[in-house]
Amino acid sequence: MKKKEVMILEDLLGSNKKIAGDIRKKLSEKGILAINLLSSPGAGKTSLLEQLSEVLAPKYQMAVIEGDIETERDAERIRNKGIQAWQISTGGACHLDAKMIGKLFSEIPTDLDFLFIENVGNLVCPASFDLGENLRCVLLSVPEGDDKPKKYPKAFITSDVLILSKTDLLGKLPFDIERAKKEGLDVNPQMKVFQTSAVDGTGINRLARYFIDCLKELRRSHA
Amino acid sequence: MHELSLIANLFEIMEQKAKQKKAKKITYVKLKVGVLSGAVPELLETAFDIYKKDTIADQAKLEIEKVPLKIRCKECGTETIKSDLVLNCGKCRSTDLENLEGTELYLEKMELEIE
Numbered sequence: 371m372k373k374k375e376v377m378i379l380e381d382l383l384g385s386n387k388k389i390a391g392d393i394r395k396k397l398s399e400k401g402i403l404a405i406n407l408l409s410s411p412g413a414g415k416t417s418l419l420e421q422l423s424e425v426l427a428p429k430y431q432m433a434v435i436e437g438d439i440e441t442e443r444d445a446e447r448i449r450n451k452g453i454q455a456w457q458i459s460t461g462g463a464c465h466l467d468a469k470m471i472g473k474l475f476s477e478i479p480t481d482l483d484f485l486f487i488e489n490v491g492n493l494v495c496p497a498s499f500d501l502g503e504n505l506r507c508v509l510l511s512v513p514e515g516d517d518k519p520k521k522y523p524k525a526f527i528t529s530d531v532l533i534l535s536k537t538d539l540l541g542k543l544p545f546d547i548e549r550a551k552k553e554g555l556d557v558n559p560q561m562k563v564f565q566t567s568a569v570d571g572t573g574i575n576r577l578a579r580y581f582i583d584c585l586k587e588l589r590r591s592h593a
Numbered sequence: 594m595h596e597l598s599l600i601a602n603l604f605e606i607m608e609q610k611a612k613q614k615k616a617k618k619i620t621y622v623k624l625k626v627g628v629l630s631g632a633v634p635e636l637l638e639t640a641f642d643i644y645k646k647d648t649i650a651d652q653a654k655l656e657i658e659k660v661p662l663k664i665r666c667k668e669c670g671t672e673t674i675k676s677d678l679v680l681n682c683g684k685c686r687s688t689d690l691e692n693l694e695g696t697e698l699y700l701e702k703m704e705l706e707i708e
Contacts, residue, residue, distance in 0.1 A: 371617070371706050371707070371708060372706070372707055372708075373620065373705070373706055373707075374614070374616075374704070374705050374706075374707050375621075375702060375703070375704045375705075376610065376614060376702060376703055376705060377701070377702045378606070378610055378699075378700045378701065378703060379699055379700070379701060379702075380606045380610075380699065380700045381697075381698060381699055382599050382602050382606070382624075382632075382698045382700060383599070383602065383698055384602075384606075385602060385605075386602075463595075463598070464594060464595055467598070494595075494631070495595035495631070497631050498595060498599075498630070498631035498632070498698075499595075520678050523629070523678050524629060524631045527629060527680075556678065556679045556680065557678050557679075557680055558680065559680060559681070559688030560688075
């Protein structure tokens with residue numbers, strides 16, 4: 371028996387990255403903008419999607435992939451808005467991965483404008499898994515506290531957009547919105563920051579316009 | 594706790610490479626884990642110990658090299674190793690940066706027993 375040392379240099383997430391890259395390429399070629407929403411449980415991802423659907427759905431085709439550990443509840447909420455939705459129940463896994471999205475791929479209509487992917491509520495694990503999205507948005511809600519970006523940096527560092535949600539609760543809870551922005555931009559100076567409330571509608575139009583601009587940009591670059 | 598699924602990926606790569614090299618055993622595994630990889634080294638170790646039973650690597654020793662965050666400023670070219678998470682250049686404070694190291698999650702090398 372002889373011993374041999376071999377250099378490997380392989381990425382543990384290499385297979386996920388490859389599948390995600392394929393998904394991004396295929397969706398982009400069809401002119402579909404994929405948006406991955408990340409946050410803690412209860413930060414308001416589904417409510418945000420319900421509100422966005424009011425603004426986007428009259429003019430644009432959108433669909434939603436819902437990730438949760440159990441239940442079909444979030445997909446049902448989206449379907450109640452007349453929007454096509456698929457539920458991925460991970461059965462315990464704390465994140466979605468690209469393979470799970472790939473399995474649904476054949477069911478995704480080719481004439482879509484927006485494909486939203488609502489990740490499993492978890493501010494840690496989903497950050498490590500590229501799903502083939504064009505835009506990653508992280509939500510931080512007022513009740514969670516303004517100190518989260520530096521405590522859970524990966525989710526913020528890998529995101530393109532920071533959405534400070536539940537702003538209708540500002541003033542009722544000790545949440546300093548300027549501190550939240552600063553913490554977010556400290557760990558990722560390139561992030562775009564939005565403030566939204568799904569209760570009073572603050573910021574929903576502005577965020578929808580930004581997504582529409584991103585869609586146009588995607589189509590320009592793939593024209 | 595997504596470390597178990599990362600370790601499952603690791604074993605796929607390890608077993609495939611060991612097969613290519615016609616190895617009988619894997620005796621040593623070295624990972625490089627960046628501080629921003631999203632994986633916790635201690636949890637990777639625990640997951641590795643759970644996973645390795647009844648595999649070609651059941652006696653393998655795992656070593657994890659932790660890699661700090663290293664950035665390069667695109668404006669002044671300074672390279673900085675960051676100990677905090679305020680991502681600006683250590684010299685000119687610019688936020689136009691590229692990550693050089695600290696996000697990796699690699700199987701770097703293995704030691705194999707080959708007949």
